[in-house]
Amino acid sequence: MLEVKGLDKHFGAIHVTRNVSMKLERGERRVILGPNGAGKTTFFNQIVGEVAPDKGQIWLDGEEVTQLAVPDRALKGLSRSYQKNTLFDILTVGENLGIAASIHTHAARSPLRDPLRDRAVREIVAEVAHQVHLEPYLDAPVTDVSYGVRRQLEVGVALATRPKVILMDEPTSGIGPEMAHSFHRMLNELPRDLTLLIIEHDMDLAFDVADSITVLNYGEVVFDGTPEAARGSDLLKEIYLGSWEDA
Amino acid sequence: MFRLTPVRSGALGLLAALGLYAAFSAEYFGLEILTEIAILSMLVIALDMVAGFGGMVSLCHGALLGIGAYAYAGLTTMTGADPFLALLGAVVLTGIAGFLVGAVCAGSQGIYFIMVTLAFGQMAYAFFFESAAFGGDDGIAGVPRLDLSGLGVDLGDSRSFVLFCMILLALVTLFAAHILRSGLGRTLVGLKTNEQRMRALGVRSWRAKAYTFGISGMIAGLAGVLAAQHTMYISPGLLNWTVSGEALVVVILGGLGTLVGPLVGATAFVLIKHEVSALTPYWHLVTGVILIAVVMSGANGIFGFFEAQLERLRNRSKPAVEGKLKQGSVHDA
Ligand SMILES: Nc1ncnc2c1ncn2[C@@H]1O[C@H](COP(=O)(O)OP(=O)(O)OP(=O)(O)O)[C@@H](O)[C@H]1O
Ligand SMILES: [Mg+2]
Secondary structure (H helix, E strand, C coil), rough: EEEEEEEEEEEECCCEEEEEEEEEEECCCEEEEECHHHHHHHHHHHHHCCCCCEEEEEEEEECCCCCCCCCHHHHEEEEEEEECCCCCCCHHHHHHHHHHHHHCHHHCCCCCHHHCCCHHHHHHHHHHEEEECCCCHHHCEHHCCCCHHHHHHHHHHHCCCCCCEEEECCCCCCHHHHHHHHHHHHHHHHCCCEEEECCCCCCHHHHHHEEEEEEECEEEEEECCCCCHHHHCCHHHHHHHHHHHHH | CCCHHHHHHHHHHHHHHHHHHHHHHHHHHHHHHHHHHHHHHHHHHHHHHHHHCCCCCCCCHHHHHHHHHHHHHHHHHCCCCCCHHHHHHHHHHHHHHHHHHHHHHCCHHHHHHHHCCCCCCCHHHHHHHCCCCCHHCEEEEEECCCHHHHHCCCCCCCHHHHHHHHHHHHHHHHHHHHHHHHHHHHHHHHHHHHHHHHHCCCCCHHHHHHHHHHHHHHHHHHHHHHHHHHHHHCCHHHCCHHHHHHHHHHCCCCCCCCCHHHHHHHHHHCCCHHHHHHHHHCCCHHHHHHHHHHHCCCHHHHHHHHHHHHHHHHHHHHCHHHHHCCCCCCCCC
């Protein structure tokens, strides 16, 4: 479904992505772990096209997309959420979902019709609101809901374009371990054919959702395997207790 | 995206009533001022669409107005085209011009965007200034008004002409409101609020920007057609960048991104200009001081100031729901 081949990127002297390859099957849930500054977000930015890699290829559903612009990759079924909330703050929760859904249905292109009254758009909004538990907040302005609800909306907006693959950049950042576990239970209820690549900070939290785990350190893949193998890995313990500590 | 709040519909109703009262009660000089207000309002609504709703600050709207005026004047006086067809032709032409400007500028941000629009405006100005076919520096005289005698209306009459302009202004305001609530309008506001996210969701930003600029260009072009009919004479001065600058002053004075602000701003601006210039030739100083005061006050223009006060009054009578929302989270949902 998503394949990355030999991705490489420098920011000046920083070698932020080092020959990274990765393959996700349809419906796979893979978690990327790694300390602060390991290059996780930059890796996502290259997959969606916000940052151009120096080398390497990105394939989406059997098609190479390395040269495509950000919106064109999105229209092919790639979606992402951000580490820092990237929402439409002047709109309501429901309008945030609606604007994303209307891009998917192309209602967003109409100079005449209001997409938020479009039936297909409303159906997607209702469905996504159910999936990420936003039903009670649909009419509330984004600025009136709690940070936790905004994190749900951040993922909801990414879901509302009905993508095949979603990259979630630390969806649980800043909400505390207990709520993070419920957040992951929510992710586990998403349709099973949806492919998820999730950046997580905390190894324990990764086990909630991961079919497979990739660990990045200094831009390099230092581990790639099952959650069980990750649990037993001495290398991971070392990173975990070393630089990870201050993460 | 445009929200039609009760305060805004009230303000639009009030302005319409005042406008009609003035149109029926004013004498010749008053009617001239009213016509000037209506035409300036239309130009500023076009500017508000791109600047207020789309965050695209344009310094070529005067040129778009001028292109509309020249197209209308040229088609009627040189080819003898029917004034009504000439009006349509002028609007289509300025729509295309606006679309092209929007498409080319879509990739630029901030000051660069402003500079590219200014360059477009100056090119259009230079073209008409140098063009012998369009009368160069002298412009074009003898521009006819629309012939509505079939409807029993003589647009040569000042009162009929101002009513005609006001009806078109009302239609343009409704049209702009409709566009801004459409998919295109919501996309535009999404791009202004968060372009990065819109692109990540699949929006090619140049498209929405170019289409909006095109529609805005059509409205500016219509204002140009009315300006040409009003004075029945046009010159390259219409395309001067100062006209665009004045439109920008008016939209900031009235309030950006509200559609009501342009009407309030144009009314205030034209009235100040006429009242104060009767007293002193330094009327620009007075508008300057007022503009500075409005901007420093932190309000969104004159209309934004009153809107904020009225909304505060309205909200005071509503029960608070915020406390409940702030507790929400995935945990208890
Ligand atoms: N646009 C940029 N220009 C220059 N350097 C950058 C840029 N973006 C990121 N970096 C640098 O690249 C490195 C990796 O950053 P990145 O944000 O990808 O790490 P991360 O693994 O997501 O970290 P965190 O856990 O803090 O989110 C950091 O040293 C960062 O300062
Ligand atoms: Mg990061």
